[in-house]
Each structure stands twice: as structure tokens, then as C-alpha cells.
Amino acid sequence: MFRKVFILIVLAATMPSAQAAPIYVFPVANCEVNYARAHHDYPATDILAKAGCKFVAPINGVVNEVNRVDRWSGKTNLGIDRGGLYVSIIGEDGVRYYGSHLRSIPATIVPGLNVLAGQELGSIGSTGSARGTAPHLHFGISWPTSENIWWVRRGAVLPWKYLDAWKKGKDLSPVKAVNAALAKAGEIPPVPKK
Numbered sequence: 140m141f142r143k144v145f146i147l148i149v150l151a152a153t154m155p156s157a158q159a160a161p162i163y164v165f166p167v168a169n170c171e172v173n174y175a176r177a178h179h180d181y182p183a184t185d186i187l188a189k190a191g192c193k194f195v196a197p198i199n200g201v202v203n204e205v206n207r208v209d210r211w212s213g214k215t216n217l218g219i220d221r222g223g224l225y226v227s228i229i230g231e232d233g234v235r236y237y238g239s240h241l242r243s244i245p246a247t248i249v250p251g252l253n254v255l256a257g258q259e260l261g262s263i264g265s266t267g268s269a270r271g272t273a274p275h276l277h278f279g280i281s282w283p284t285s286e287n288i289w290w291v292r293r294g295a296v297l298p299w300k301y302l303d304a305w306k307k308g309k310d311l312s313p314v315k316a317v318n319a320a321l322a323k324a325g326e327i328p329p330v331p332k333k
């Protein structure tokens with residue numbers, strides 16, 4: 140019995156990756172969604188969905204930054220405040236995934252927590268600069284940085300083709316694209332004007 144189990148484990152470990160179960164999942168669970176291929180100013184995707192729909196981890200990883208307070212004001216419109224409530228994780232692929240404008244974040248979601256693909260990170264809303272607009276998840280893909288480098292965290296690589304693949308249950312990794320963007324921009328590029 141032990142020997143059989145051992146052989147199965149070895150087989151699973153040596154199977155070609157194309158046959159392995161997908162490691163990426165779509166970041167909004169069990170809800171109708173709509174998203175465009177373009178985003179204003181910089182690469183990211185706004186995923187429209189009903190308020191309260193679940194933002195879930197797109198891959199196994201570790202919770203990175205969590206913000207539970209909406210400090211955004213239309214008067215100042217500071218870049219660091221625009222996300223409202225947000226969560227980022229560092230995936231086991233080394234990529235950072237960020238979701239913002241959240242309505243709420245479970246109390247259990249804290250920096251350093253290990254999360255599994257599909258695990259709830261928050262619920263979709265309209266906080267930050269999305270106040271007064273249709274609820275949506277702003278989804279950003281980037282390389283990890285030190286804390287509060289919001290202009291990288293908000294997105295450095297266009298997510299739509301990965302979102303399309305994950306939605307169809309196909310595995311598609313943004314690792315190469317993220318590494319290329321990092322090599323081009325440098326780890327902490329200058330703060331943009333907008």
C-alpha cells in the first residue's frame with residue numbers, strides 16, 4: 140500500500156505540466172463579470188461585477204499588503220488613496236496580484252497569511268476613487284516591491300489575456316511578461332504625475 144502511494148506521488152511529480160491541474164483561477168468567483176481590454180493611463184483591468192461578489196486569490200500565495208480604511212478624497216485624489224480598500228498577494232509564481240475598490244475584507248486576511256487559489260480575499264465594491272461608480276475590482280499584476288509603492292502595485296502588465304485564459308480554465312502564467320516589464324522599468328520607477 141505504502142509503495143503504491145509512493146509510486147503515484149512520483150508519477151504526479153513527473154507528469155508534464157500541460158497535464159497538471161491549472162494553478163491559476165479567475166479572481167472573481169461565481170459572479171457574472173465584464174471587463175475591457177484597455178485601462179486608463181497604465182496597465183490593469185477593471186472587472187465589473189455586482190457589489191459583494193468575491194475577490195479570490197488567483198493562485199496560491201502569501202498575503203502582502205492589506206488596507207481596510209478608505210482615505211480617498213475627491214479634493215486631493217492622491218494616488219496612494221485611489222485604491223480604497225485593497226489586498227495584494229505574492230503568488231507562488233513570484234508575481235504580485237492586487238485587487239482594489241473592495242467593499243470589505245475578511246478579518247482573517249492579514250499580511251503573511253498563506254492563501255490558496257480561490258480563497259476569498261475581499262468583496263467587490265466602489266471604495267477609493269471608484270466612489271459613485273459601478274462596483275468593480277481593479278485588478279493589477281506587477282513585481283513585488285517594498286511597501287506602498289502604489290504606482291507599481293496598481294499594475295505593470297496588462298492582465299486581460301491572463302484573465303481570459305483563467306476564465307476558460309486554461310493555465311497561463313504572467314511571469315515572463317512581469318520579468319520583462321521589471322527589466323524595462325526598474326524595480327521602483329519614478330512616481331508618475333497621475
Ligand SMILES: [Zn+2]
Nearest residue numbers: 183184185277
Ligand atoms: Zn482601474
